[in-house]
Amino acid sequence: MDPAERIEAASKFLLQSPPGEINDVLNDVRNIISDDDSLQAGVLPALREYNTTQFTTAEVPGHQHQSIVSEAARVESSGDGEGEDEAASQDRYWDPRSRTSFRFDHLSLESSEPEPIEPDSESEPFRVALETASLQYLQAHYHDGVTSVFPVAGSSTRFIIQIVANKYNPTNFWSGRWRSEYTLDLAAQTLTGKILLSVHYYEQGNVQLSTTHAVSLALPPAIAVSGGAGAAAKALALVEAEESRYQAGLADAYAEMGEKTFKGLRRALPMTRSKLDWDRVLGYKLGQELTNSKGVFGQPA
Amino acid sequence: MGDLVxxxxxxxxxLPPTHVEENVASLVAMCPDYADxxxxxxxxPLKVLTDRATGKEYLxxxxxxxxxxxxSPWSNEYDPPLEDGTVPSPKLRKLEITANEAFDTYREMYYEGGVSSVFLWDLDDGxxxxxxxxxxTLTPQSPGEPSGSWDSIHVxxxxxxxRQAHYxxxxxxxxxxxxxxxxxRGSKEESALGKGGRLVSEKAEADNAKRDGEVTLSGSMTRQGEQDFPLQDQASHITNTGKMIEEMEIKMRNLLQEVYFGKTRDVVFDLRSLDDLEKARRQRELQKELVGFIKR
Known part of the structure; x- marks a missing residue:
C-alpha cells in the first residue's frame, strides 16, 4: 500500500468511529500509520466529515451554550482569502442563536476567533420562533441535548432544525448518540427529515445498534411564516410526534427481534426442555455408525 | 512490535461489527507483516462451504x-485440493469424526437448522x-420480516x-x-385508529407521510472458562467438551439477550425520553410545594 492509500484506509476507519470514541480510533490509527506528519494533514478531511455529519457540538466563544457544527452551520467564505487561508476559511461555522461565527478546529474540537454575524433579516423572525420551540422541545424530551436551527442560504421559507444528544460512559463501556435533522419547507409545505441512532456497548465484546429512519410528510396549512410563534410550535409538535412514534416503533422492533429472531436463531433449551445427555448422544451416534458399515465418512469408526 | 497488534x-x-471483514482486509493490506x-x-463471520466429496455443508x-x-471435517479433504495440507494424526482424526457427529446432534437440538463443524489439531506437548x-442464518420470507445470523466459535x-483432563x-x-x-410500525397503528373514526386529521397526515428505515443490532462477545473432568477413554473428551460448550452457550445466550435487548435499548431511552420531562419536573415542583404547604 502506498502512503496515499494508507491515509485513505485510515480515513475510512475514522469515519466509522462510534460515539465519543474518535480520539481512541485516532490513537490506534496513529500507531498503525506511524507517520504523524502525513497523518495529520491527510486525515483532516475525514475528521471534518466526521464532525459535521455526526453533529459535533462546539462551545460558542463568549456564550454559555453549545451549537452544532454541521454542513448547515458552515459560513461561506467571502472569497478574499487565498491559498493558505483556504482551510481556515472552510472551517468557520456559525451559531444563529448568538449571532456568532467562529473557527472550529476539527482535531482539537476547539472553537476560537468569534465574530459577530448578521442574519438574513427576512427569515430571522421565524427562525427565532422555531429555535425557541425547538429549545422547549429539547427540554421536554432530551436529557442532554443540543439543538440548532439554521436558515437555508438564499431562501426565506426553508429552515433546518438539527438535534443531537450524546451519552458517553467509558467506565461502564458504553456510548450512544441520537441525531435528527428536519428541513422545513414552507413554500412546498413539507417536512422531511431523518433520525439516526448509534449505540456502542464494549465490555468484553463489541455490540452496536445502528438505525436509520427517513420521513417526509405534508404540512398542515396552519404552518406558515406569517403564523409566527404558533406556527413554529406546531412544526415542532410534528417533530415531537414523529420522534415519539419512531421511538415506540423501535421499542416494538426490539420486542419482535427478541421474541422471533433471537429465538429462531438458537433455542434456550432443546424441544425436550432439558440439556443434552452427552453419553447418550455419543452412544447413539457410535451405535448408528457400527450398524451402518458405510457412514458419511466412508469408513466405520 | 506487539504494540501495533x-x-x-x-x-x-x-469499529462496526457489520464491517469486520472489510476492516480486517484493510488492516492486512496496511500491515502485511502482521496478517497472521x-x-x-x-x-x-464463518463461511459456509460445501464438501465436494459428500455434498455436506461445513464451516x-x-x-x-x-x-x-x-x-472439510466430513471428507478430511482440502478445497482447493492440497497435496500436503495439514491433517490431524489418525488417532485424533478418529476423535474428530465422532465429535462432528455429536455436535451435529447438538446443533439440531438447539439450532433446528444451520451448519456445524469440529476441527481438532495435535499440540506439541502431547x-x-x-x-x-x-x-x-435466518433469511426473511418477506421484506418486512427480520433477518439474522448467529456464529459460535468455541476454541x-x-x-x-x-484419569482427569483439564480444559x-x-x-x-x-x-x-x-x-x-x-x-x-407507528403509522400502521395510527391508520388503524383513524379507521375507527378518531383522529381524522392525523389519518390524512399518515396517508401523506413516507417513512423508511432499518434497525441493525450486531456484534460479538467473548468469554473464557477452565474446567476439570474425569477421563475414562478418548470419547470422554467429547462428552466433556460437549457439556462445557453447552453450559457456555446457555450462559452467553442469556448475556447476549441482556446486552442486545436490555443495555442498548436502555441507552436509547437514556438519550431521549418518551415521557415529557418538563411535565415531570413541574409535577415534582408542585409536590414539593404541597409538602411544604402541609408542613406549615
Missing amino acids: DSMLDLMRR DLLGSVDQ ACDYNRDGDSYR GFAGVVLLKK FEAAERG KLTSTIMLQMVDRSAST
Whole structure:
C-alpha cells in the first residue's frame, strides 16, 4: 500500500468511529500509520466529515451554550482569502442563536476567533420562533441535548432544525448518540427529515445498534411564516410526534427481534426442555455408525 | 512490535461489527507483516462451504485454513485440493469424526437448522486442541420480516492428567439482527385508529407521510472458562467438551439477550425520553410545594 492509500484506509476507519470514541480510533490509527506528519494533514478531511455529519457540538466563544457544527452551520467564505487561508476559511461555522461565527478546529474540537454575524433579516423572525420551540422541545424530551436551527442560504421559507444528544460512559463501556435533522419547507409545505441512532456497548465484546429512519410528510396549512410563534410550535409538535412514534416503533422492533429472531436463531433449551445427555448422544451416534458399515465418512469408526 | 497488534485489536473492538471483514482486509493490506497475528485474533463471520466429496455443508475459518484452502471435517479433504495440507494424526482424526457427529446432534437440538463443524489439531506437548463451530442464518420470507445470523466459535485446549483432563475454553458468539419495520410500525397503528373514526386529521397526515428505515443490532462477545473432568477413554473428551460448550452457550445466550435487548435499548431511552420531562419536573415542583404547604 502506498502512503496515499494508507491515509485513505485510515480515513475510512475514522469515519466509522462510534460515539465519543474518535480520539481512541485516532490513537490506534496513529500507531498503525506511524507517520504523524502525513497523518495529520491527510486525515483532516475525514475528521471534518466526521464532525459535521455526526453533529459535533462546539462551545460558542463568549456564550454559555453549545451549537452544532454541521454542513448547515458552515459560513461561506467571502472569497478574499487565498491559498493558505483556504482551510481556515472552510472551517468557520456559525451559531444563529448568538449571532456568532467562529473557527472550529476539527482535531482539537476547539472553537476560537468569534465574530459577530448578521442574519438574513427576512427569515430571522421565524427562525427565532422555531429555535425557541425547538429549545422547549429539547427540554421536554432530551436529557442532554443540543439543538440548532439554521436558515437555508438564499431562501426565506426553508429552515433546518438539527438535534443531537450524546451519552458517553467509558467506565461502564458504553456510548450512544441520537441525531435528527428536519428541513422545513414552507413554500412546498413539507417536512422531511431523518433520525439516526448509534449505540456502542464494549465490555468484553463489541455490540452496536445502528438505525436509520427517513420521513417526509405534508404540512398542515396552519404552518406558515406569517403564523409566527404558533406556527413554529406546531412544526415542532410534528417533530415531537414523529420522534415519539419512531421511538415506540423501535421499542416494538426490539420486542419482535427478541421474541422471533433471537429465538429462531438458537433455542434456550432443546424441544425436550432439558440439556443434552452427552453419553447418550455419543452412544447413539457410535451405535448408528457400527450398524451402518458405510457412514458419511466412508469408513466405520 | 506487539504494540501495533494491540492497536489493531483495539480498533477492531471499536469499529462496526457489520464491517469486520472489510476492516480486517484493510488492516492486512496496511500491515502485511502482521496478517497472521490479526487473522488469528479477530473472529470473522464463518463461511459456509460445501464438501465436494459428500455434498455436506461445513464451516470455514482460520482454524481449518491452510494457505488458500479449507479442510472439510466430513471428507478430511482440502478445497482447493492440497497435496500436503495439514491433517490431524489418525488417532485424533478418529476423535474428530465422532465429535462432528455429536455436535451435529447438538446443533439440531438447539439450532433446528444451520451448519456445524469440529476441527481438532495435535499440540506439541502431547495434548490437543480444537474448535467447535456453529452457524445459523435466518433469511426473511418477506421484506418486512427480520433477518439474522448467529456464529459460535468455541476454541479449546485439552490436557490429560491421568484419569482427569483439564480444559481451557474461549468462546465467541457473533450475533446480527436486522429489522426493517420499526419506521413504519407507528403509522400502521395510527391508520388503524383513524379507521375507527378518531383522529381524522392525523389519518390524512399518515396517508401523506413516507417513512423508511432499518434497525441493525450486531456484534460479538467473548468469554473464557477452565474446567476439570474425569477421563475414562478418548470419547470422554467429547462428552466433556460437549457439556462445557453447552453450559457456555446457555450462559452467553442469556448475556447476549441482556446486552442486545436490555443495555442498548436502555441507552436509547437514556438519550431521549418518551415521557415529557418538563411535565415531570413541574409535577415534582408542585409536590414539593404541597409538602411544604402541609408542613406549615
